[in-house]
Amino acid sequence: METNSQQHKDLLYSMIEDAYGKVVYTYTTQIIHAGRLKKRYTVLKWLQMILSALSTGGFLGSVITNKTALVWAGGLCSVVLLALTAYFKDSEFSNTYAKHHITSNSLWIIREEYLALLTDFQIMSTDEIIKKRDDLRKKTSKIYESAPLTDAKSYSLAQKAIKDNESQFFSREELNHMEPEKLRK
Numbered sequence: 001m002e003t004n005s006q007q008h009k010d011l012l013y014s015m016i017e018d019a020y021g022k023v024v025y026t027y028t029t030q031i032i033h034a035g036r037l038k039k040r041y042t043v044l045k046w047l048q049m050i051l052s053a054l055s056t057g058g059f060l061g062s063v064i065t066n067k068t069a070l071v072w073a074g075g076l077c078s079v080v081l082l083a084l085t086a087y088f089k090d091s092e093f094s095n096t097y098a099k100h101h102i103t104s105n106s107l108w109i110i111r112e113e114y115l116a117l118l119t120d121f122q123i124m125s126t127d128e129i130i131k132k133r134d135d136l137r138k139k140t141s142k143i144y145e146s147a148p149l150t151d152a153k154s155y156s157l158a159q160k161a162i163k164d165n166e167s168q169f170f171s172r173e174e175l176n177h178m179e180p181e182k183l184r185k
Contacts, residue, residue, distance in 0.1 A: 020114035027107040033154035034100035041093040051081040
């Protein structure tokens, strides 16, 4: 009977590790996707301002110099600006960015709770572990219900950040630089 109980606990541990890994990946993907959206939004907003300046400058320059090339340049910039403005009208960059940001913040605490569960696992009873696991699954599911979708590129960047750059983890040296001297190892 004891072997069965230990086998069950080992399976529980593996299941919790797997769930923790999935949350870390989703959390990282949401952060990366939000960052990519914010960067795209910033670039497009700057482009919008530059096009506005160029179209205005083109028209003012044509009035002053009477050059038709400036009218055409200003008109072309104005058409591109109109298209960009229409694109912004139908897209909700800041809203979508905010949703990704909120999702990542919500997943952060879930990630930390899974980590705490893995840390406390050996001193908890099987019933306590199962209760905490089920609670975390419900909380995670609730977050996923309203989470905005990400894309393959964000997932790929998250995978690289986690596997190659160990973005969610710290080396002993990094921790020693962050901690007060008395806590360093």
